Structures are given as C-alpha cells and as structure tokens.
Amino acid sequence: AQSVTQPDIHITVSEGASLELRCNYSYGATPYLFWYVQSPGQGLQLLLKYFSGDTLVQGIKGFEAEFKRSQSSFNLRKPSVHWSDAAEYFCAVGRGDDSKLTFGTGTRLQVTL
C-alpha cells in the first residue's frame, strides 16, 4: 500500500528565509507526486506535481520540488518565504492509472516577521 510521511509537524521560519518541507513516500512503482497548500478553513490548492521527466519541478508562488527516487523523497523548497506562505502543506502520492490520492499528515508552516 502506498503511504506518505511528512516528518515535520510544525515549522517556523523568518520571512525572507529559505524553506524546505520534507516528504517521503512508499510506493511500488513510479509515483505521481503532488504538493498542496491549505489555508485555514479552506480547500486544497495545488502547488506543483511530478509525473515524469525532469526531477526538479517548478510550481506556483515560487515553490519548487525535487524528486529523488533513491531516497523516496519529494521535498518542497522556496528560496525566500513571504508572510502569506503561512499555511498547512500536504504531500500526496497517486498512481498513474488510479485517481486515488494518499496524503501525508501535513506540515504547518508559521512565518515570523
């Protein structure tokens, strides 16, 4: 069965500092990987996704993520965090022929000014 681990429950960074959110997955085949962001009381917004090809993917709001098959990881990065980036971030994995997504438990990002 597929699974996703987000080891950091809560991260605090200063505005302007760099950010890296960790995501590890367990999957038996080539995964389809996603990062979503959720503001309080809201739905999920897709930041970026990886299916194949270049292992460094660019997303919206200046985010990027790198797929590392050898480490089963798909970490999310941003070079300079803005106060508006404070939210909950979810990593998810799916199959190419299966629309079900399995989500991690999320990482709450707090940004200090």
Next chain:
Amino acid sequence: DAGVTQSPTHLIKTRGQQVTLRCSPKSGHDTVSWYQQALGQGPQFIFQYYEEEERQRGNFPDRFSGHQFPNYSSELNVNALLLGDSALYLCASSSGTARGYTFGSGTRLTVV
C-alpha cells in the same frame, strides 16, 4: 469559470442523524472524488464517481454512500452519524486521472 462548488459550507448534526453533502464539479470535469479530513490530519479518500457509478472506494464503512448525477454533480450521504464523523469533507473534480484534481473549499460537518 467556476471551480468546484460545495454546499453547505457548515453543518451541525446530531449523532444518529443522516446528512447529505453536495458538490458541483469544475466545468469540463466528469469525475468527482470525496475526501474526509479530520482535524489535524491529511485528507482520506472516501470514494470516486465516474459515469454515475462508484469507481473506487477507500476504507470507509457502508454508512458512507454517494451518487453522481448526469450533469456530473455529486452527493455524499452519511447515515447514522457518529461523533467521529466530524470533519471537513472535500470534493475534488477531475477529468480522468488525479493529475487534474481541483478541490472545493469543503463542508465542515460537526456531529454533536
């Protein structure tokens, strides 16, 4: 272009009651999936509807059922509500695979 619309936004029900949640998919999408997000957790897949049939189901009891209409809109029904059913219920629409998922803002269900 409207995205995914869910109604109602908030709902309070009593234990043992039944509830129906509604979802209108994004224009051009024909597949609707439902997720349950308990407080402090990631979303959990409930089921997916395509061509008015349940195509896939997660690990949820039969108390959770759904329906998809010819216009692709969908309903999630939960019978015999338990306190543990309190959660944010998210609807996501897509056209085919999860690559095109668009999520709604959710329905916050509170069971008292």
